[in-house]
Amino acid sequence: MHAFLPAVDCAPFLAAELERSGAKAQADEATGFVFADTLPALPYLAFARQSLPESTEVKDASINGWADQIITRIAGVLPDAQPWRLHLWTAYGEGRAGLHRCSLIRAALNERLKKRRRALLRSLEDGTAPFTQETSLVQAVLTGPDAGYISVSSAPQTLALRAILSPFIGGNIPHAEDKAAPSRAFAKVIEAELRLGQQIERGQTCVDLGASPGSWSYVAIQRGARVTAIDRSPLRDDLMRNPRLDFIQADAFKFRPEQPVDWLICDIIAAPQRSIDLLLEWLRERQMRRFIVTLKFKGTDEYALMDQLKELAPPLCQDFRLNRLCANKNEVTAFGIAAGI
Template sequence: MAKTNTLNGYICANGWEEALCQELVATKAGEHFYSPAPGLVIGESSSGGLRYEPVFASQWFPSCMEVEGESIADLIQALGNALDPILDQNPLPWTMHCFTPDLYTEDSTYYEFLSGRSALLHEKFMQRMAKYRRRALEKYVDWSAIDEKRPCLLIQAVLVDTGYLWVSAAKRLKTESGRFVPFMRSNSPGAVAHDPQAPCRSYYKLEEAWQVAGIYPRKGEVCVDLGAAPGGWTWAALKRGARVVAVDFADLKPHVENHPHCEHSLENGYAFMPARTVDWMFCDMIVKPLATLGLLDRWLEQKACRKFVVNVKFRGKQPESILTAIEELRQKHQIPHLIVKHLYYDRNEITLIGSL
């Protein structure tokens, strides 16, 4: 049966639950956070805390409840008992998204044993609604068709075992960075379109970073890609009509090297500094985290770029000192717009997306 206490939660990539819990407590977004299942973190955050944008959260899961049932029929009945009072009073269009937490983890197989059960849960719940809650069903809009720009009630059902799920029912709210959460389908993981010409996997990191920030290079803008080889980030910018200085001693893929808007500079990416301010600086080099932040610090001191996307790589999964150093850098340069996220395509790294 559904428990009566209401909590707030977050979805994160598998393996990053402890880092997310520590971050939420350290930033005073709430307290008593714990992980009931891989990829899911639950705690007692305030409504104000929900407006904080955690680095390690991939999705918001507000006003959530635990639901259990021995069979799928029991689970549907318990889910209905939890949601009926909410849907009966709801004046807005509503939609429902059923999934397992590893939807937000690339290449995860942890929840393979639940493959197909999320879709079955959604199907059976909608059948129950059609039979017993037709009036509430009139406001339902399919997840793939709902207008993301209009107010709605978003129901998320996260299945973590055959007879155990967490459900969230909440209106969307605006975070401190101005983004609306919980995210809808356009921000779903893996939403970056496949490109058979992408030189490497890192191409998808930059595309996701732009998608998250909602800003992209424009035609004719000048970008510098530090440590560019084999050309994943350079290729992403070239596709959008930008002109790119790709800085690396190593080779670029031929279709990147030969692009008319690509200038391959055979120099040390860590030491490179443009003669005049450029529109974008990109950096995905494998160097120590404080060295990467030192590089960004120099670029900001020189006012060498207007926008940047920088990946800070680290070992282990407890990057508290790195987060502190990033915040110090933000304060030092008074960066007005900075998003710091562990993205879907990130591994042991954090992505910084900034504009000055």
């Protein structure tokens, strides 16, 4: 059994997405998770915030019992002397009781590892850096005071599933805050960068399609990148005056750079099929090295359009992601690294 934590209010859409991939899926209102009998053949799930592959249900009221359950699952399973991470989190309630319980389980687990499995304790690491070929991920999620699930993803499976398996606990990234940005849309760029493990850097080149009022260009300029912003309307005055910004008043869908750029960033308001086609054209024409592109929806009828992107984009990419970001509204963001540029 595989468990998936859906993005907020997206359980039915995640279940439908899994069904389209060939899995038998069911949303569980009691836990908030969606369960499926198989992983998707194409490892992309736009509406999954976090995945728990090969999850096992645990019912134990004891702190020590949970610690023992985790050790039983990982002993002899995790590759020797290779790094692993533990995501121990709660998916029930809104108070601190669940968090406190997780802290107690972690403390009990550490004590047991010190006594029985020192090698495992030495290779346990913290952090949210992108997974490597050697990283394993152990997840223990409490869905109630005495119930939950344990999932173990051993290397190199963790890296292979990086598009649906997040290095962030529960797949959650708090919204970035910057009152100086033209709008809150800038948070989508920050979150996509964090999930990808790469960010816009000083000296790089960016094309921002549909740039006005300028929140995505703002992020790139703050980082020291040079931005070509394309829109029918100008950006905020201070951005228009910035020497690292070149503004071109034009149709964003028709623009192409003279040579490949480091980043294509696009938060344009358009029908999702147009944005999908735009991204695929840029990838096929090898116009950018990395990309962040928002797909904006009206209602829910067009969600299945993303299936073509799951099939056609990955062969053109070194790394491809498709996620309903924490900062998205009725949107999904495609981001990644293009192949061979």
